[in-house]
Each structure stands twice: as structure tokens, then as C-alpha cells.
Amino acid sequence: MDLSTEYLGLSLRSPLVASAGPLTGTADGIRRLASAGVGAVVLPSLFEEQLRDEAEQDFRLGEAYADSNFEALSYLPRGAEDGSGRYLGLISRAVETAGIPVIASLNGVSPGGWTDYAYAIEQAGASAIELNIYYLPSDPLIPARDAERRYTEVLTTVKAVVSIPVAVKLSPYFSSFGEMAVLLDHAGADGLVLFNRFLQTDIDPETFTVSTGFRLSVPAEAALPRAWISWLRGRVRCSLGATTGVETAADVAAYLLAGADVVMSTSALLRHGPDHAQVLLDGLRAWMHRKGFTSVAQVRGLLAKSAAGRPAYARLGYLSAIEQATHAYSSSAFAAGG
Numbered sequence: 001m002d003l004s005t006e007y008l009g010l011s012l013r014s015p016l017v018a019s020a021g022p023l024t025g026t027a028d029g030i031r032r033l034a035s036a037g038v039g040a041v042v043l044p045s046l047f048e049e050q051l052r053d054e055a056e057q058d059f060r061l062g063e064a065y066a067d068s069n070f071e072a073l074s075y076l077p078r079g080a081e082d083g084s085g086r087y088l089g090l091i092s093r094a095v096e097t098a099g100i101p102v103i104a105s106l107n108g109v110s111p112g113g114w115t116d117y118a119y120a121i122e123q124a125g126a127s128a129i130e131l132n133i134y135y136l137p138s139d140p141l142i143p144a145r146d147a148e149r150r151y152t153e154v155l156t157t158v159k160a161v162v163s164i165p166v167a168v169k170l171s172p173y174f175s176s177f178g179e180m181a182v183l184l185d186h187a188g189a190d191g192l193v194l195f196n197r198f199l200q201t202d203i204d205p206e207t208f209t210v211s212t213g214f215r216l217s218v219p220a221e222a223a224l225p226r227a228w229i230s231w232l233r234g235r236v237r238c239s240l241g242a243t244t245g246v247e248t249a250a251d252v253a254a255y256l257l258a259g260a261d262v263v264m265s266t267s268a269l270l271r272h273g274p275d276h277a278q279v280l281l282d283g284l285r286a287w288m289h290r291k292g293f294t295s296v297a298q299v300r301g302l303l304a305k306s307a308a309g310r311p312a313y314a315r316l317g318y319l320s321a322i323e324q325a326t327h328a329y330s331s332s333a334f335a336a337g338g
Helices: 026-034 050-067 083-098 115-123 144-159 178-185 219-232 249-258 267-272 276-291 304-308 313-338
Strands: 005-007 010-011 017-020 040-047 100-108 129-133 166-170 192-196 202-203 210-211 239-243 262-265
Touching: 005 239, 017 276, 026 040, 026 083, 040 083, 083 100, 083 115, 100 115, 100 144, 115 129, 115 219, 129 276, 144 166, 144 178, 166 178, 166 267, 178 192, 178 219, 192 219, 219 239, 219 304, 249 262, 249 276, 262 267, 267 276
Parallel strands: 017 040, 017 262, 040 100, 100 129, 129 166, 166 192, 192 239, 239 262
Antiparallel strands: 005 010, 202 210
16 A cells, blocks of 8 residues: 655655644654654744744844953853754754654744744755744734735745745635635745644633633534645645644545645644554555555545536535535424424
């Protein structure tokens, strides 16, 4: 059974990728995931805010040194102990021990200030970079085009200084997501990862508090990224990575049928442990054997056109689904009341 696939121009032994999370934040966690069969790992993000804070601290230390009458002993440069230094060290250790592609992640919202770190990430041995552009414009006066332009600016800024592949992890919150995907593809994105999940604020009416929290994804959330992967398959040249709602081997198979090149998981691996990757891959092999497939290449995108559909049929499908739901729930209500 051939589970190999191509993603970002990289050869992966399996289509299952451990996406950014606590398990990929340590060399031991990465080794366990690699032993369980994942094709690649995405490290937790290095945040723009961390880089900005470090730069400001360096500036303040530099000013203190310039104003000092002491010699070089009055200033000890930061290095391996700072956040970015530790991150580069994690990349190096992971590359040495994992034996699979290691994808670094940069998380931010502005084009400037990333280039030095992107280059350092490449030098540390990362096989690729995933740009997690965590930008949710809350100012109602920001024009849509300005918000969208930020994504292409960040991408082209990083692409200009590295030779390794660069993927962009996106949210679905665009007025025309399809156009945004095509723009990024034309701007040089080597891959698109669908979808990022923003932290959501919530209100407790009893305690009068506003909270921000993060919850693990569930399979019901996979319908939207699967639909967009189906629509984009064959319309963009770049790789397509699926993330969100991967709990079982059936979820992996469904994403591959929709056209994903790789299927990423964090939530299921956190719920069940890194060995769950082996469970997912064994389940995928069993499903492929049962359905008569011998390679992932035979599965990938097999139902992309059917899932995407033509607009007219998609509208008819919506009406048909509403009709069926109305009939089903009306019958249930009458039965319950009867």
C-alpha cells in the first residue's frame, strides 16, 4: 500500500501531517509522532510579537551599552536563551532526529520584520515555512482590499529571502475566498492550508465577564474546508493542505477524496496521544484495501468535481437538503407529539 504523497514539492511518506501544537513543540514529541508514521511535522508558531519584543529589548540593551562607560562586559548579547534562539534550536534538533520534513511556522500580521527570521529558519534546516497570518480586521473602516493585500505582502516579503517552499494558512473569512486563494497562488504560494481557526470571545451573562478561549476541533467543522479544497483542486497550482475536524481515518479519506495533498491533525493527537497517528494511518490503509485502492494518488481528488458541483446544481442541492430536513424534522415532531 503506497501512502506517499507530494506536498510543497516535498516527498512525504504519508499524507498525515502533525500540525502546529504542543506535541510538535518538543524534540521528544516530534520523535514520537515520526515513529507513529506522520509524513511531516509543523512546529508551533514563532510569533511576530515575540520577534518585536526581542528587537526592542536588543535596542534598549544597545542604547544602555552605548551610554555606558564600561567595556564590553557591561553588555551580554542574547542568543540561544531567547525565544527565537530556542525556536531555531528546536528546528535543528527536530531535523537531526525526526527523519521527516520539518515545517516551521511564522505567525503575524505585518509584512516587515520577518525576513531575517525566515532566513534563519531556512539556515536551521527547516524544509518549508508555514505562514499563519492571524489577521482579523476589527476596524470597520479598513477597506477589504487593504486587508487582503496584507496577505500577499507578507507572502512576497518572506518568499524574497528564502529558497524553501512557503505555505499560507488561511481563514475562510474573505468576501471572495476563491479569489484570495488564486491571488496567493499567483503571488507564489507553494501551498494553502485550509482553514485557520481564530480564538473567539464569549460573554457570560451571569458573571458579566468576557472570555477568550480555544477549543479542539470536531469532525462537523470539516465540511467547509473540504468544500473549498474540492473547489480549488485543479484551479490553483499550489499544494492544498487540509486541517480541522480530523478525528478518524474516515475524515482523512474524505479530505483526500476532496483533493487534499496532505491532511493535518492537532486536536485528535492531543485527545488520544501521538500514537493515534498510527491508528489513523492503519485505518486509512484498511479503507483503501477495502475500496480497491493501492496508492494515495488514486484517491486524491477523486470526488473533487462531484463535491464542488456547478453553481446551479449546488443551489438545487441546497433546496433539496432543506426539503429533506423539513420533512424529516416535521415527521419527528409529529411522532413525538402523537
